[in-house]
Amino acid sequence: xxxxxxxxxxxxxxxxxxxxxxxxxxxxxxxxxxxxxxxxxxxxxxxxxxxxxxxxxxxxxxxxxxxxxxxxxxxxxxxxxxxxxxxxxxxxxxxxxxxxxxxxxxxxxxxxxxxxxxxxxxxxxxxxxxxxxxxxxxxxxxxxxxxxxxxxxxxxxxxxxxxxxxxxxxxxxxxxxxxxxxxxxxxxxxxxxxxxxxxxxxxxxxxxxxxxxxxxxxxxxxxxxxxxxxxxxxxxxxxxxxxxxxxxxxxxxxxxxxxxxxxxxxxxxxxxxxxxxxxxxxxxxxxxxxxxxxxx
Amino acid sequence: xxxxxxxxxxxxxxxxxxxxxxxxxxxxxxxxxxxxxxxxxxxxxxxxxxxxxxxxxxxxxxxxxxxxxxxxxxxxxxxxxxxxxxxxxxxxxxxxxxxxxxxxxxxxxxxxxxxxxxxxxxxxxxxxxxxxxxxxxxxxxxxxxxxxxxxxxxxxxxxxxxxxxxxxxxxxxxxxxxxxxxxxxxxxxxxxxxxxxxxxxxxxxxxxxxxxxxxxxxxxxxxxxxxxxxxxxxxxxxxxxxxxxxxxxxxxxxxxxxxxxxxxxxxxxxxxxxxxxxxxxxxxxxxxxxxxxxxx
Numbered sequence: 043x044x045x046x047x048x049x050x051x052x053x054x055x056x057x058x059x060x061x062x063x064x065x066x067x068x069x070x071x072x073x074x075x076x077x078x079x080x081x082x083x084x085x086x087x088x089x090x091x092x093x094x095x096x097x098x099x100x101x102x103x104x105x106x107x108x109x110x111x112x113x114x115x116x117x118x119x120x121x122x123x124x125x126x127x128x129x130x131x132x133x134x135x136x137x138x139x140x141x142x143x144x145x146x147x148x149x150x151x152x153x154x155x156x157x158x159x160x161x162x163x164x165x166x167x168x169x170x171x172x173x174x175x176x177x178x179x180x181x182x183x184x185x186x187x188x189x190x191x192x193x194x195x196x197x198x199x200x201x202x203x204x205x206x207x208x209x210x211x212x213x214x215x216x217x218x219x220x221x222x223x224x225x226x227x228x229x230x231x232x233x234x235x236x237x238x239x240x241x242x243x244x245x246x247x248x249x250x251x252x253x254x255x256x257x258x259x260x261x262x263x264x265x266x267x268x269x270x271x272x273x274x275x276x277x278x279x280x281x282x283x284x285x286x287x288x289x290x291x292x293x294x295x296x297x298x299x300x301x302x303x304x305x306x307x308x309x310x311x312x313x314x315x316x317x318x319x320x321x322x323x324x325x326x327x328x329x330x331x332x333x334x335x336x337x338x
Numbered sequence: 339x340x341x342x343x344x345x346x347x348x349x350x351x352x353x354x355x356x357x358x359x360x361x362x363x364x365x366x367x368x369x370x371x372x373x374x375x376x377x378x379x380x381x382x383x384x385x386x387x388x389x390x391x392x393x394x395x396x397x398x399x400x401x402x403x404x405x406x407x408x409x410x411x412x413x414x415x416x417x418x419x420x421x422x423x424x425x426x427x428x429x430x431x432x433x434x435x436x437x438x439x440x441x442x443x444x445x446x447x448x449x450x451x452x453x454x455x456x457x458x459x460x461x462x463x464x465x466x467x468x469x470x471x472x473x474x475x476x477x478x479x480x481x482x483x484x485x486x487x488x489x490x491x492x493x494x495x496x497x498x499x500x501x502x503x504x505x506x507x508x509x510x511x512x513x514x515x516x517x518x519x520x521x522x523x524x525x526x527x528x529x530x531x532x533x534x535x536x537x538x539x540x541x542x543x544x545x546x547x548x549x550x551x552x553x554x555x556x557x558x559x560x561x562x563x564x565x566x567x568x569x570x571x572x573x574x575x576x577x578x579x580x581x582x583x584x585x586x587x588x589x590x591x592x593x594x595x596x597x598x599x600x601x602x603x604x605x606x607x608x609x610x611x612x613x614x615x616x617x618x619x620x621x622x623x624x625x626x627x628x629x630x631x632x633x634x
Contacts, residue, residue: 167472171464174471174516175508177447201531209519211472218527219471222506225531227538230515234498235524 045269045299048191054311057190057337058103061318064336065104068325076325077106078136078162078318079128083121083147084114089140096138099314105321108134118147122155129157135328136162136321159328162320164216173219180320185217187312188249188270189224190337195268195301196247200225205242207231207258207289208251213272217249238262250289260294269295269302272309348589349565349598351484351608354491358612359400365619366401372622373432374403375459376425380418381411381441390437396611402432402618411441418444419452426454433459433621435614456625459617462509470513473520477620482514484609485546485567486521488600492565494544497522502539504528504555504586505548510569514546535559547586557591566592566599569606 068074078100082093093109100107110124121139128134137160143149153165161169164182172179181189192199204226208214214230221228231241233252242248242262250258251272263269273289288305296302303309319337326333366372375397379386390406397404409418425431434453440446450462458466461479470478478486489496501518505511506529518525526542528535530549536559539545547555548569560566570586585602592599600606 167468168464169468170471171466171468174467174512175447175464176512177464177508201533203533215471215516215519219512222512222527222529225529227526227528227532229524229526230519231524232519232522234522236498236500241524 045296046195046301047296048195048270048301048303048308050187050191050303050308050311053191053194054187054315057312057315057319058099060336061315061322062103064322064326064333068322068329068331069104072329072331074325074329074331075104075106075133076135076321077108077133078138078321079108079110079131079134081110081112081121081124081128081137081139083112083116083140084144086142089142093140096314096317099318100321103318105318106133114144115146116144118151121147121152125152125155129155129160134160135325136160136317138162138317160324162317162324164320165212170211170216173216176219176223180324181220182212182216183313183316183320184213184272184309185220186316186320187309188217188272189220190316191303191309191312192247192268192270193224198224199247202226202246203229203244204247204249205229205231205245206249206251207238207242208249208253208272210251213251214249217251217272221247221249248290252289254289255287256289256291258290258295260291260296260298263295263298265298266300267298269299270309271303271305274305274310345590345593347593347596347598349488349492349600349605351488351600351605354487355608355612358487358609358616359396362400362402362612362615362619365622369622372402372618373430374405375433375435375618376405376407376431377435377437378407378409378422379437380409380413380444382408382437383439386437386439393435393611393614396615400615402615413444415444415448418449422449422452426452426457431457432625433457433618435460436462456628457621459614459621461513461617467508467513470516470520475517475520477617477624478517478613479509479513480610480613480617481510481548481569481606482517483613483617484606485510485514485548485569486517487609487613488567488606489544489565492598494565499523499543500541501525501544501546502528502542503546503548504535504539505546505550505569507548510548511546514548514569549586551586552584553586553588555587555592557588557595560592560595562595563597564595566596567606568600568602571602571607 097107128137137156158166158168161180164180169179204221206218209232218228218230239262247268249270255275271288271290276284286306323333394404455463455465501523503515515525515527539559544565546567552572568585568587574584583603
């Protein structure tokens with residue numbers, strides 16, 4: 043048996059397409075152009091790449107992109123004042139502060155300063171609580187991307203046994219909340235779990251988000267299960283080159299799984315697509331326009 | 339009257355309650371001004387008033403002023419929010435309790451959101467829940483916290499335990515699951531869409547139940563030596579027409595296989611009200627820290 047490959051690039055392009063047509067509709071019917079503000083503090087090379095890529099894709103789907111680049115030694119209160127401004131700016135519907143921030147800035151103070159309705163990363167503590175109680179909230183992009191792929195592949199997820207490996211605030215925990223909202227029976231496993239292989243073998247759906255290269259072997263996977271690999275680990279290939287691999291051992295897992303996401307090209311491309319989708323969702327909610335079905 | 343435990347495997351709430359209340363009493367004694375708790379009931383039923391009387395009694399016992407407000411059932415959502423805002427701004431108000439159930443035209447979540455997080459002694463504001471999801475579990479919803487407190491009383495090492503939470507309500511099941519994950523347990527959340535609850539619960543070292551279904555959990559669902567925490571409260575009419583209170587667990591039967599089982603009534607219930615008092619002390623401490631309240 044060989045697993046269906048869930049192609050994240052194709053899927054993300056599809057999401058961007060839906061976002062673009064909703065943006066067109068918002069412009070035409072309501073005269074509103076969704077806007078995403080991205081704040082970058084300092085010159086971390088990886089962050090610069092992300093921010094550039096986010097800006098480019100924002101413009102491609104027809105939204106306004108506002109980039110704010112601040113010096114690495116920008117005082118906290120200056121950053122907070124900028125967020126105040128963006129919170130109050132009616133042309134801005136989504137605010138993203140690129141993490142990590144320099145060490146003199148309190149990261150949680152900054153994320154909690156973003157107005158919850160514009161918090162497209164879903165890291166504001168109020169959004170975390172709303173999601174944690176199954177209420178309407180902004181949902182972190184990476185787990186949202188995983189959920190969209192799972193929904194597309196399975197249709198209804200109700201009653202399925204899902205195991206989330208990893209309990210991080212940005213992936214594992216929100217992923218578990220989303221799967222609970224879909225009426226899955228959810229197990230959250232992690233580094234402290236006693237018999238991880240045994241726990242994973244029960245799952246119809248496995249989401250691996252631990253950041254340990256190839257830690258899930260194929261013999262942990264129930265035949266036919268769906269495997270979502272959130273891990274992105276850069277490893278040496280020995281010839282002075284590096285490559286990206288996931289948290290699951292792709293070859294052995296693909297041999298037993300029913301469906302699997304590759305790394306790279308699986309969950310990764312979905313993250314920015316979901317950021318764009320979140321911006322549209324925020325824009326719709328702020329303007330009392332229905333956003334319910336645009337991602338279906 | 340001396341209570342004689344009918345079964346050595348019953349884990350009673352009273353001693354745990356007394357231990358918590360002793361700490362609260364000490365704190366209150368050493369504090370010159372605490373302010374008062376305000377309990378809000380709308381169109382209170384007899385069931386609600388039993389709860390309120392009990393809370394009032396315990397508050398009096400530890401020396402915390404407890405004001406009971408009963409609002410008219412025709413009050414609007416807007417009027418409720420306005421009064422709560424007034425209570426938020428009133429420095430003599432230490433904490434606010436919203437008694438459930440509420441009339442159907444009142445959205446309990448919106449009222450919980452209206453309470454300032456520093457006065458949220460029930461731990462139900464989205465920010466309070468968000469903190470729990472992010473593993474800051476000091477202030478938590480009272481019932482969930484009481485259940486965890488009972489597990490901790492047993493001196494169990496929670497790290498690595500396999501725990502099954504049956505029920506995924508936003509007041510109990512979900513916050514309890516998040517607290518246990520923060521403590522390092524491997525947690526599975528089951529609910530009404532779970533295919534086979536028994537399949538999950540039989541593997542668990544600790545089973546918590548909060549579904550509101552009398553005697554749902556029998557001995558065949560429990561691993562020998564497990565700990566069973568019963569959070570259910572159900573009214574059952576016996577053959578002689580009398581109403582008695584029973585839990586979600588068939589306590590007597592389960593006690594034959596479990597190491598510990600919490601009885602209903604007398605188990606989690608008494609601890610819950612003690613946690614409410616502990617949360618009140620916590621609110622006082624946090625208000626002091628935030629310079630909301632003058633040291634006195």
